[in-house]
Amino acid sequence: MKKLYLVLFLLFILLAFKQDDPKVSHKGGKFALPKGITAKDYLPNTLIIKFKNGGTQQVNNIGGEAKKQLQIDGVIINSLSKLFPSARQTQAVQAIGAKALPDLSEIYVARYEGGANIVNVINALLKDDQILYAEPSYVYRTSFVPNDALYGNQSYLNKVMAPQAWDVLKNASNVVIGIVDSGSDLQHEDLADNIYINTADPINGIDDDGYIDNYYGWDFVGNSAATMIPDNNPDVTSDTTDHGVHVSGIASAVSNNAKGVASIAFNAKLLIVKTGADNNGRSIYKGYEGIKYAADHGASIINCSWGGPGGGQFGQEMIDYAVAKGCLVIAAAGNDDTDLPDYPSAYKGVFSVASVTTSDIKSSFSNYGYMVDISAPGSSIYNTLNGSKYGFKSGTSMAAPMVASAAALVKAKYPSYNGLQIGEVLRTTSDPIDNLNAAYVGKLGRGRLNVLNALTKTTSSVRYQQIAVADQSNGNRAAGNELTLKLDLKSFLATISGLNVNITSTSPYVQILDPNLAVGTMGTLETKTNLGPIRVKVLANTPQNQEVVFKLTYSGNGGTYTDVEYYSLTVALDYLNVTVNKVSSTLTSNGRVGYSKSDALGGLGFVYKDENMLYEAALMIGKSTTQVANNARNDGNSNEDFVKQLSAQQVSSTTAAFEGTATFTDAGSTAPIGLKVKSRLLAYSTQPDDKYIIVEYEIFNTSNAVLQGIYPGLFTDWDLDEASSNATQYDAGTKTAYAYAKKNASYPYVGVKLLTNVAPAAYYPMSYQVAGNPLSDSKFTIAEKYQTLSSGVKAIGLGHDTNNGYDIMYTVGTGPYTIPVNGSIKVAYAFIGGDNLTELLNAGQAALTKYTTGITDPEVPVDPISLTFNLKQNYPNPGKDLTTIPFDIAEKSATTLVITNVTGKVVQTLINETLNAGRYSVPVNLQTLAAGVYFYKLRAGTYQKTLKMLVIK
Structure with missing residues (x-):
């Protein structure tokens, strides 16, 4: 087996291809594990990677050049293989109705050796422009809770009106339900006759359809997660792994056979897709691969009674794939009694199921939230167990297959309906239960499953597909300002006439000025876009970063149709977008430039010529190798030392088109220096000052001692054209650190220029791709940050003397400074864009002139909104x-x-x-x-x- 250094092969790839989409930027430091995820929630040393189109050609040609590249963290790739070998690139342009199938041919699974942190490995991978995403291979948990028989054998089938529904339709023999779970009992007396048989691949030892002898289904994991050897036997091996057996029976036990139990859908076929290990029935290792398998092998309904907090692009893409093939993907909402996202339930396109008792009260364990579509009984459900036995289990795991069984009956009645339409039939015909769950109004779905209604009622259904938000305050939805909302709506079921949308909110921080939107008639599967505007006033007393939940109430058909949906929006953001000249950027409340958050979120970046060229610009103030107040990246995450004191606000200016200020301290540091910083951003709209912004920091000493040897600076990561093919150089005469695209001479230049001249300048270029620099191990420690601040001008550039350049970053700064107790210093920088180097340097000179001769102290805030003390x-x-x-x-x-x-x-x-x-x-x-x-x-x-x-x- 060929062993390849991880980032080595990436570097080889990235030298060969041009980035397809300049808006997609995956950078070191961007990926972080979701909240609540620990090492037990993903497979060790295993990654899911998707390349851009054509990237796999280079993967197949990895050879000597890759071996010559730099080894990072001692990580060695043991294997890199296609996750779906039979997937073809042409699938990307296929469609089911209006939905395009995602291209799965470029998805790989990588296994590696080495003790590096998985976040660091992923962020190293994301340095390659040919990689769309890289994620852990998440492990999920089956969503049931242990139970005993003390609650009795409750008649949940009666609660969902199944016996009455059987008088309308009971047979779903032409419908296949995919059971993506721990496996099933293929010989169970109440399951065997309903197991789906794949006649396209008989047991003959030959790969007839991409899987060898998957006659009864497929096992993606095998005996142990440690070895992960797939086979053609999805049978469970013990009672401890029979979660999928219970789920199978709820979905489609053999009914009316004088034994065992009944299911809602008679005779629906069970496609068994085993995604757990024989020796661990609670963990789901290959759930998303199982979803794709079910979608490819005839399942119309796919049940996923498992989940966890780990979400990502790979999981969403598998859901998109199944939905595009017409499937309804049903998932358990989770058993943590929380409204936090649980995946796959929280993915767009998934039909999420919460659990209630047979009294229609939320089960004590059930998750809830606005993402839930429907509820169904999930407490004390009696059904099949391993070895032709029967027993009780509880959980949203039990509620989900009950809905899947009902979905099979709906599919049998409406065979032309796609999965999303089937889900909408079930949702819109459910029985309302909010009156019994006052603490969870709107968070248990539309209601509790009613199978009879689903088969007998004709309903309409409208859902929003997108809501576009515009404001009057540079994109920060500021308090006192007005927002406009425009909606894209889709009708899924029967034609609706006289459709009206009413928007309300219980939030005390918004006033909806135009609550009603008249839409008119919408036909089946019709979409209407850009509807509105709906005006919303953000009230003057709104706290910053306040989440507001809007309720959309749909009505039509002469009052016979009503429905609700919820939309969440964060308002009064603590940053200001600046768009008054030829460069656009963002003033934050924590010292960063361009983005308020570390993962290129919360702002515009730095935009010139309609291209965002900035990934990160973070403030660092160094005192020693153990004390650097900063919010730059650090070992896959970021330091967050600066704590907002006074949020970003625009102030009036006698000269600038925009001037804004913010104040923060270093109180968030584990080793605070004792600093308060007032930041100021200025932008001008007329030549020659329209291609830069000025960022000034006044740094106060709030400690009890004189601060000596202080080095302030900015860590800046530019991404120009191909991020991996950039170069940086330093013009010592003008104190300008600039960057450019090495392989595209027509691409603009960008740079950061030091405007203050009290202390010597610092410039330290870096790259993950170059040995011996502070980023070569992906960590960027406090000591390394101090090194970049305090080393003066380290080099004249990086990547400029190579053919292809690197993914470059640099620290630009100044120092040392001495700050007396209660005293302060000022440092200032210009962020500049230019069509070429000459234009960039000229704009920098204009910035220096403006800063040294034309800037006064800020005055009063703009639009004080008639304030009183x-x-x-x-x-x-x-x-x-x-x-x-x-x-x-x-x-x-x-x-x-x-x-x-x-x-x-x-x-x-x-x-x-x-x-x-x-x-x-x-x-x-x-x-x-x-x-x-x-x-x-x-x-x-x-x-x-x-x-x-x-x-x-």
Whole structure:
């Protein structure tokens, strides 16, 4: 077996191809494990990788060149193989109706040796422009909970009106239900006759259809997850792995045979797809591969009674594939009694099922949320067990196959319906149960399954496909501003006339100015786009980064059709998009430039010539090899040392087209230096100043000692054209660090220029692809960050003397500085775009001229919205770790904000400075305060007010 160094083969690939889509940027530091995911939730040393079209040609030619490349972290690829060998690239242009099948021919599974952190390995992979995504191979858990027989054998079939439905239709023998699970009991007395037989591949030792002898189904895992050897026997081997047996019986036990149990759908065929190991019946290792297998082998309904917190592009793509082939993918919502996303249930296109008791009360274990489509009984369900036995199990695992069985009957009645339509029939004909679940209104789906209604009622169904949001505040949906929403709607079932959409919200932070949208008539499977606008006012007292849930109520057909749907939107974002000249970027509240978050989210980046060329620009302020306050990447994640004190806000300016400020501290650091930073961003709209923005940092010493040897700078990661083929150089005469596309001479230049001249400049170019630099091990430690800040001008460039260049980054900075107690320094940089190097340097000179001669201190905020002095209640209250104190300043005033204990002693001073008129929100760290009652007091000019808050532990 050929052993290849992981990033070596990537480098070889990336040298050969041009990026297909410049809007897709996968960079080191972007991938992070989802919240709640630990090593037990994914297969060790295993990755799912998708290449762009044509990338696989290079994979097949990996050879000597790759072996010459740099070894990273000692990781060695043991195998790299197509996940779906029979998939063809032409599938990408096939379609079912209006849905295109995703191209699965470029998806690979990689297995590697070495002890590197899986996040680092993935982020190294994502450096290659030919890779669309790289993810762990997630392990999921079956969604049932142990139960005993004390609850009795409850008549759940009666609850969902199955006996009455059988008078209408009971036979679904032409419908195949895919059971993607732990396997099943192929010889069970109440299952054997309904097991689907793949006559296209008889047991003859020959691969007749891509799988050898998959006559009774397929086992993707085999005996053990440690070996993962697939075979053609999806039978379970013990009672401990019989989760899939129970699920199979609920979906389609042999009914009316004078033995055992009955299912909703009579005679529906069970395609058994085993995705768990013989020795571990609770873990699902190959669930998404199983979904594709079921979709390819005739299943119209696919049941997934498993899930977990790990979501990604691979799983969504498998769902898209199945949906495009007309399947209904049904998934258990999960058993954690939470509204957090659980996958595959939370993926777009999946029919999500929550569990209720036979009294229609939410099962104590069931997940819930606006992503749930329907509920069904899942508590104490009696059905098939291994060895032709029967027994009880509980869980959303049991509710899902009940819905799958009903879906098979609907498919039998409406054979031309696609999967999404079948789901909508079940959803719109369910019985409402919100009145019995007051704490979960709208979060248990439309209602509880009613099979009789599904077979006898003709309904309409409208769902939004997309909602576009525009605002008046540079994209941050600011408090006091107006939003416009435009909807794309799709009708799935019967033609609806007189369709109206009414939008409401229980949030106290928005006012819907145009709540009604008249749509008119929509035919079956018709889509209408760009409907609206619907105007929404974000109220002046809205806290920052506030989530608002909107309820969309659909009505039509003379009042006989009503339905609801929910949409969530975050408003009053704590950053400002700046779009007043030929470059666009974002002012944040934490010192970053272009994005407020570490994974290229929360902002515009840096856009020039309609191209976003920035992946990351993070502030770093170094004092020593153990103290660097920063929010740059770090070992697959990022440091988040800067804590917002005063959020980004626009202020009036006598010269700039845009001027905005923000204030933050280094209180989030594990080793704080004792800093407060006021950042300022300026942009100009007229020549010669329309191709740059200026970013200034005033850095205050809030510690009790003089700060010496301070090095402020910016870690900047540019992506131009092909991100892996860039170069950077430093122009010492103008103190400009610039970057350009090595293989595309016509592509624009970008750069960062130091504008202050008090201390020497620093420039340190880096790349993951070059040995011996701080990024070569993907970690970028505190010591390495300090090294890049304090080494002066390290080199004249990187990649400029190669044929193809590298994926480059650099630190540009200045220092050392000494900052006295309560003193401050100012450093400033220009972010510049230009069509060529000469234009870039000329724009930089214009920025220097403007900064040194034409900039005054900021004045009052723009649009103060008729503010009055006002101190507001903190939120949350009571607070545990963090709370926020909001207040308004009506005019420029000397301001103090302090927290005192019950004796009046000041325990925290939050603000002691002159503030401009504006609306402020100050985050407060409560971790240093003991539990109890505290008071916070605001003084601004002659105004003063005190409020009480409670700290809990």
